[in-house]
Amino acid sequence: MTGAVHKTLEVGLGDRSYPIHVGPGILGDATLIPADLAGRDVLIVTNATVAPLYLDRLAGALSGHRVESLVLPDGEQFKTLTSFTAIIDRLADLGYHRDAVVMALGGGVIGDLAGFAAACYQRGIAFVQLPTTLLAQVDAAVGGKTAVNHAAGKNLIGAFYQPRGVIADTDTLDTLPVREYRAGLAEVVKYGAGLDAAFFAWLEDHRDALSERRTPVLVEAVIRCCSIKAAIVAEDEREAGCRALLNLGHTFAHAIETGTGYGRWLHGEAVAAGMVMAADLSVRLGSLSEAEAARLRSLLESFGLPLSPPAMGGDAMLELMGMDKKVSGGRLHLVLFDGLGASLVRADVPITELKAVLAASDPA
Ligand code: NAD
Numbered sequence: 288m289t290g291a292v293h294k295t296l297e298v299g300l301g302d303r304s305y306p307i308h309v310g311p312g313i314l315g316d317a318t319l320i321p322a323d324l325a326g327r328d329v330l331i332v333t334n335a336t337v338a339p340l341y342l343d344r345l346a347g348a349l350s351g352h353r354v355e356s357l358v359l360p361d362g363e364q365f366k367t368l369t370s371f372t373a374i375i376d377r378l379a380d381l382g383y384h385r386d387a388v389v390m391a392l393g394g395g396v397i398g399d400l401a402g403f404a405a406a407c408y409q410r411g412i413a414f415v416q417l418p419t420t421l422l423a424q425v426d427a428a429v430g431g432k433t434a435v436n437h438a439a440g441k442n443l444i445g446a447f448y449q450p451r452g453v454i455a456d457t458d459t460l461d462t463l464p465v466r467e468y469r470a471g472l473a474e475v476v477k478y479g480a481g482l483d484a485a486f487f488a489w490l491e492d493h494r495d496a497l498s499e500r501r502t503p504v505l506v507e508a509v510i511r512c513c514s515i516k517a518a519i520v521a522e523d524e525r526e527a528g529c530r531a532l533l534n535l536g537h538t539f540a541h542a543i544e545t546g547t548g549y550g551r552w553l554h555g556e557a558v559a560a561g562m563v564m565a566a567d568l569s570v571r572l573g574s575l576s577e578a579e580a581a582r583l584r585s586l587l588e589s590f591g592l593p594l595s596p597p598a599m600g601g602d603a604m605l606e607l608m609g610m611d612k613k614v615s616g617g618r619l620h621l622v623l624f625d626g627l628g629a630s631l632v633r634a635d636v637p638i639t640e641l642k643a644v645l646a647a648s649d650p651a
């Protein structure tokens with residue numbers, strides 16, 4: 288669908304505030320690019336999967352700009368300093384100056400990579416996020432976390448660096464493989480389950496339309512997620528406090544992703560199983576009812592997402608969780624439910640209760 292009305296909201300960060308536009312067919316709408324970037328040199332960074340689908344449409348809309356592109360190989364394994372250097376080399380070879388603009392066209396891998404390169408080139412040039420996965424539209428493209436991976440850990444090298452704008456064309460999600468789409472839905476559920484009870488209930492009511500990627504419902508879901516995230520980022524840009532709540536289920540998820548080898552479980556799939564584990568733990572600790580946990584499982588199940596971790600062993604998971612970034616001051620900080628639609632960080636979870644939940648990962 289093209290030309291339908293899109294929705295816009297703002298991430299309020301003072302003079303670094305920026306708009307998020309969400310709607311069908313807006314990838315080719317150059318009027319959504321911040322006015323002060325008009326006419327500037329552009330480097331579009333994308334990958335080999337997304338380029339044949341959407342690069343021409345974006346480049347064609349940028350009349351009045353010098354437009355160059357860099358097509359990187361596709362995959363999390365390329366979210367490296369080598370790819371980062373390739374972007375920097377390209378910007379330098381083109382002779383681009385401080386007023387150049389990097390446009391990230393793709394999923395979270397491209398957004399994180401291109402954003403980090405923009406943060407570093409000539410000490411920071413403008414960049415615009417054009418996310419094409421559901422996960423990137425509701426999460427990765429918003430909030431300014433940019434990074435590349437290192438052998439010692441995921442996202443180990445990076446910077447907080449906000450984009451100048453986010454343009455999320457929901458039509459691009461039509462070409463997303465179903466598994467990737469569902470993985471994005473896990474993050475959508477996270478916003479409702481952990482931060483907004485009314486949104487969770489709305490998701491329950493619209494589960495079929497969402498599974499079928501119906502445009503108006505998709506636009507509404509993306510805008511509501513972005514607005515929840517925008518409010519949190521505006522309050523806690525550098526994760527000194529409430530931004531940690533966006534990590535509901537993620538400590539378990541990172542253990543699953545690391546333990547199974549990156550790529551076997553998609554991040555969103557691991558987040559789904561991780562949220563169920565966080566819910567089980569919350570029920571044990573009395574901050575979530577069994578009925579609420581059942582509602583969470585039902586919604587995730589209707590999106591075809593996993594409800595339990597792989598059989599990697601509870602002890603192995605515990606060890607991997609101890610290595611997660613959310614360990615601070617030697618204590619494991621876990622985001623748990625505070626009723627469905629709210630969450631809190633706890634650093635006092637009894638190890639026996641945690642082990643009981645991790646036993647779900649013990650081989651049968
Ligand atoms: P991804 O970028 O690897 O994209 C998933 C797959 O979909 C890729 O194969 C990609 O080429 C393909 N693809 C993208 N758009 C498509 C489209 N419209 N049609 C068809 N195929 C398409 O993965 P992702 O899930 O978007 O992002 C995961 C990455 O995001 C991770 O590196 C993660 O660390 C990062 N992340 C960052 C933040 C943040 O706040 N910065 C938040 C969450 C995740």
Ligand code: GLY
Nearest residue numbers: 426430432530533
């Ligand atoms: N994806 C979590 C955050 O942006 O903080």
